[in-house]
Amino acid sequence: MATEATQTGHVSPVSLEEAGVCVDSHGGAIGMPQLCGEWMGNQIFWLLLTLVVLYFVLSRVALPRIEAILAERQGTITNDLAAAEDLKVKAEEAEQAYQKALADARAEAQAIVAEAKAEIQADLDAATAKADAQIAAKAAEGEKKIAEIRETALDNVKAVAKDTAKEIVAAMGGKADARTVTAAINARMKG
Amino acid sequence: MASESLGMEAGAEKSDGLVFHPMDQFIVKPFFGEGAVGTFTFTNSSFWMVMTVLAATALLVLGTSGRSVIPSRIQSIAELCYGFIRKMVEDVAGKDALPYFPYIMTLFVFIIFANFLGLLPGAFTPTSHIAVTAILAMAVFLTVTVMGFVKNGAGFLGLFWVSSAPLPLRPVLALIEVISYFVRPVSHSIRLAGNMMAGHAVIKVFAAFAPMILLSTGLGLLVTPLSILAITAVYALEVLVAFIQAYVFTILTCVYLKDALHPHH
CATH class of the missing domain: 1.20.5 (Single alpha-helices involved in coiled-coils or other helix-helix interfaces)
Known part of the structure; x- marks a missing residue:
């Protein structure tokens, strides 16, 4: 580049830059293109144009739409939470009813068990008494026999x-x- | 320019070897054909500004066209973007700044899309030009200043009168505050343009080292992979910078807006 510039170069890049030229004869940048005054008007025009377009796109379409979406979602979430609260109350009621039924059934079962136990106990007592009496009678008879045998012996x-x-x-x-x-x-x- | 003299040195040393033109990517030229750049010429800069608007429209309008309660991926990105800026405006500038939210959103969306599109190989980055960022910053500065006076009248000058400082110090502080107030649009615009320009120029400089292997195999084996690695690393950094600079520009706009709405310290 440098060699070419000296061959064709009529003027140095510095003086070109001072003269307000932004590009050398090969299309390369001279200095900072950011400081080239020739291009600023163009950029400012297109920037203002695109910014205004973007502003209207955002403020008229995009932002209200996103806001509506977020509001709708918030509404849905609130409704769902309320519904969930209702269902929770119902579930609690159902559980209470279930617990009550369970307690009743348990009490009834205990009563039945106690009754059965008492009946069995009565039967058992009667049978025991009868058996005791029989055993006593047999024992007395046996003793008498033993006494007789002892006598004869x-x-x-x-x-x-x-x-x-x-x-x-x-x-x-x-x-x-x-x-x-x-x-x-x-x-x-x-x- | 340092990079240019570097280019000339390199060109001279390696005969017609490595070519350094890191600033050529910032040249504004007509998009169709050749010729001078007039005010209304459709240039490469104009093209990428239009692409910025189209990309933003694609994300924020087409992306949300489903209006679904359970969002698609694109819609959730659009919603994220909306929520991010809206929350920023609300947190930094206050609830009474929300009417200006579309304006701030426009700035953010324009800058972030211009920055990211500029990272596509061969693309032009409008935000790397001071003319563009200066207009963006001046728009903020003028809006905020005019609005400050409209909303607060002369009370807006209270911004420069630090009532919490001791009385003798206040005139000095007022002078400093006034200077810093007028420096705002300068730093606001140069920060963005400078960051975008520097990163792109550095990538180009590293890229110019990449064909070293074609000139000298021995040196090229070392330099070429290193330069490709460096391009990748700087590119990754640029992706970060593209977002951060858009974010910084937007949050500073919110800060200035807050000053206009509530000028008292």
Whole structure:
């Protein structure tokens, strides 16, 4: 670029810039294009034009529309919240009714259980008493039998003792009188 | 210009190697054909301003044409944009500034779309020109000043009279306040144009290094990937700047509007 500029260059870029020229002979920028006075009017005109258009588009169409959308959404949310509140109250009522029904049913069930328990207890008591009586009767009978057996066993022991004593006395060479032996045995068995 | 002398040096050193023309992208030229740029000529700048309006219309009008209670993606972006600026106006300038909301929204939408469209490769960025941003800033400045006097009468001058300061200091502060008030449109416009111009010029400078590999393989292996990386990084930064500058311009407008509506400190 620099070499070309010196070949074709009639004037230096600085003097061109001072003369108010913004572009060199190759279309490159001289200095800051932002400071080129030649282009400012154009930019200002188009800026004002586009800004005014944008302002009307926004203030007439876009902003009212978005505002309406947001307001509608707010309304919907408020309505939905109110509906939700209603439904919540209803749900609470339903739950209370349910809890009450549950409590009633529970109380009834308890009453039935208590009744059944009392009935069973009565039956049980009667059966126990009957069984006790039977057991007592059987026990008394058994005791009586045992006493009888003991009695006969004692007599048998006496008889065996008498016979044995008589035989022993006879074997010893003594003469045993039956009555004396019996008396002696009885005395022994008492002692 | 520093970049230009750099370009000449580079051009001289590498014979006809790297070409640096970072400012050429800001040249205003007729969109159709050749010739001089008159006031009403449809230029590349005009084209991208029109594109800005069309893109904004596409988002905010076509995007919301469904008017659905459950928004589509585009509609929720439009709503987000609306809510963002409306909340900003309400928070910064107060509820009584809401009648001016469409005006502020117009500024924001215009700047942000111009900034983002300018990031498309080959596009022209109208907001990189001081002529454009100066008009935007002057419009704000004049509106706010006129409105301040209309709403508050002479009371608007209370803006410059810091009643909380000690009495002897007040004239000095008033002078400083007046100067700072008149500097507002300058900083307001140069901040936007300067940010947009600088980022775009830096990208171009890095881009001029990218063809190094065609000139020297050894040096190019190092320089070319680095410059591409740098372009990407600066581009990412520019995306951020494109939004931030639109935001800053808008919020400052709200601040100035607040001063006009409530001039007392």
